[in-house]
Amino acid sequence: MYSFGIREVVAGLQDVGKLLESVCQFPLIDCTNLIAAITGPNCCIKPSTIEALLDHAPQSTSTKNLVHLSQIILVRQGNIAMYDYGDESENKAHYGQSTPPLYDMTRIPKDIPLFLSYGQNDALSDVYDVQLLLDNLKNHQKDKLVVQYIDDYSHLDFVIAANAKSIVYDPLMAFLRTP
Known part of the structure; x- marks a missing residue:
């Protein structure tokens, strides 16, 4: 799309539908659960939350x-x-x-507080990618870096899982309140 001069994918337009349709043609992508095909299998999202998400997604973005x-x-x-x-x-x-x-990533200041949370099933920010980042942060001040691994979480679980408040957000807020 970018090479044809289409600079923006606008939510709700026919281009998005065509794009999703073409993605569903790839082997190994099960479009019966398109969200899981893109983000990884989510563990803890209620069906009603998925419906609400799909009512507002995908959002517009640039093709670049x-x-x-x-x-x-x-x-x-x-x-x-x-x-x-x-x-x-x-x-x-x-x-x-x-x-x-x-x-x-080694240029990230060593004294900046970082809270990194990741999950085993995340297809967009997978365990390998997170390990690359952590390797680059090996000299980060230990008291300024919290790494939280959640075994059954995928990409969207961090945002809309039914238990995200207690699993992710409560620890994150406690971290942010740390002097």
């Missing part, structure tokens, strides 16, 4: 954002790079080099 997300998810080179324009001269024009630069 979707392309970049797919580059991160599909390429999986063990790093996180800036947007790849797919052409050495375009990358050079934007970044001064033929390939997109990597985000340097």
